[in-house]
Amino acid sequence: MTIDHVIAVVEEHSGQKVTAETKINDLGFDSLEFLELMVALNIPDDRVPHIDTVQDLAA
Amino acid sequence: MTTFQVEPVEVWEKECSALVYAHWQELGLDLDLEIAPDFAAMKQLESMGMFKVITAREVEECDAHTGGGEDAGCICGESGRLVGYLLAVINTHLHYRTSPKMFIADAYYVSPECRSGTGAKLIRFSEQVARGVGAIKIYLSCKAHKDHTTLFQALGYRLSDHAFTRRI
Numbered sequence: 001m002t003i004d005h006v007i008a009v010v011e012e013h014s015g016q017k018v019t020a021e022t023k024i025n026d027l028g029f030d031s032l033e034f035l036e037l038m039v040a041l042n043i044p045d046d047r048v049p050h051i052d053t054v055q056d057l058a059a
Numbered sequence: 060m061t062t063f064q065v066e067p068v069e070v071w072e073k074e075c076s077a078l079v080y081a082h083w084q085e086l087g088l089d090l091d092l093e094i095a096p097d098f099a100a101m102k103q104l105e106s107m108g109m110f111k112v113i114t115a116r117e118v119e120e121c122d123a124h125t126g127g128g129e130d131a132g133c134i135c136g137e138s139g140r141l142v143g144y145l146l147a148v149i150n151t152h153l154h155y156r157t158s159p160k161m162f163i164a165d166a167y168y169v170s171p172e173c174r175s176g177t178g179a180k181l182i183r184f185s186e187q188v189a190r191g192v193g194a195i196k197i198y199l200s201c202k203a204h205k206d207h208t209t210l211f212q213a214l215g216y217r218l219s220d221h222a223f224t225r226r227i
Contacts, residue, residue, distance in 0.1 A: 025061070025175045032210045034176030039213075049184040051176075052060040 006041060006058040013037045020055040061177055062116050062139060063184035068101045071112045074141045082168040086202050089226070101146070108192070109150050113185050115143035115169060115177055143169035143177055145185050149192055162189035163198040178207075182214055 003020050010018050013036065014027040029037065038048055041057050051057060075096075083094040104110035116139030145167035152161045164185070169177045182199070189197050199216055201207040208218060 023060075025173075025177075027175070029175050031174065031176055031179040032213060035179045035210065035213050038179075045183050046187055049063045049180040049187075051180070 001041065001058050003055065003058045006054060009040055010037065010054050010057070013040065018054050020053065020058070022054045024051055024053065024057075060118060060120065061142065061173070061180065062118055063181060064114055064116070065188055066112050066114050068098055068105050068110070068112055071114060071141075071144065072096075072098045075144065078141060078144065078168060078170060081170065082166070085171075086168075086205055088202075088224070104148065109148060111147045111149060111188060111192070113145045113147070113181065113188055114141055115173070115181050116140060117142050117173065142173040143167070143181055145181055147185065147189070149189070149194055159193050159195045161196045161198060162192070162194035164200070179210065179214065 007018055007020070010022075010024075010027070013033065014029070016027060018027070024034065024037075037057075038051070043051065043057060079094060079096060083090070087094070101110050101112075105112075118139030146165045148163045148165055149160050150163075152158065155161075162185075167178075167181065169181065186197060197216075199211060200220075200222060201211070212218065
């Protein structure tokens with residue numbers, strides 16, 4: 001998964017411009033919205049607790 | 060960033076009072092009862108491998124290691140500010156004594172200013188802990204007046220019970 005793809009998905013879900021360094025916590029998601037983003041990006045369950053920035057979603 | 064870990068009751072006990080009070084005020088239905096966690100009982104269960112405290116902490120990334128490279132993102136020094144917890148009893152179910160353990164979430168809370176996904180992360184981390192102790196099922200509930208059904212179902216949980224209480 002490329003960082004450009006991740007950024008596009010995060011921007012679509014958040015309605016905000018983001019960079020690789022943007023912290024997910026700063027985007028104002030609630031837990032359900034956060035989870036929907038994880039599903040949209042196919043993030044495995046065991047990686048979810050360790051997601052901090054947009055970059056982490058592409059790792 | 061937020062980190063998740065299992066901590067001894069002894070550690071959590073020293074820092075949890077503000078969060079436990081906020082938890083009780085926000086979600087408690089019996090505010091006439093003194094909030095007084097039985098830490099001794101928790102420690103006893105913990106010593107028997109039947110109790111876990113899972114915490115969420117906000118930690119600052121070390122200034123010396125935020126510039127990239129091998130040390131990027133390392134966490135130095137303090138363990139961070141306690142912003143959430145999930146307490147769980149782990150035991151063989153009374154109905155299924157020949158089956159593996161069950162992981163029963165007794166209580167959980169995340170500080171209101173840290174809720175942007177932290178609750179979902181806390182539950183996912185707790186699932187890893189539950190698997191690690193050999194549990195095969197997680198019991199998780201929520202208050203009727205703070206309904207998390209949609210979130211829990213999105214996390215893969217099945218709505219299985221409605222619970223009722225009555226003061227007598």
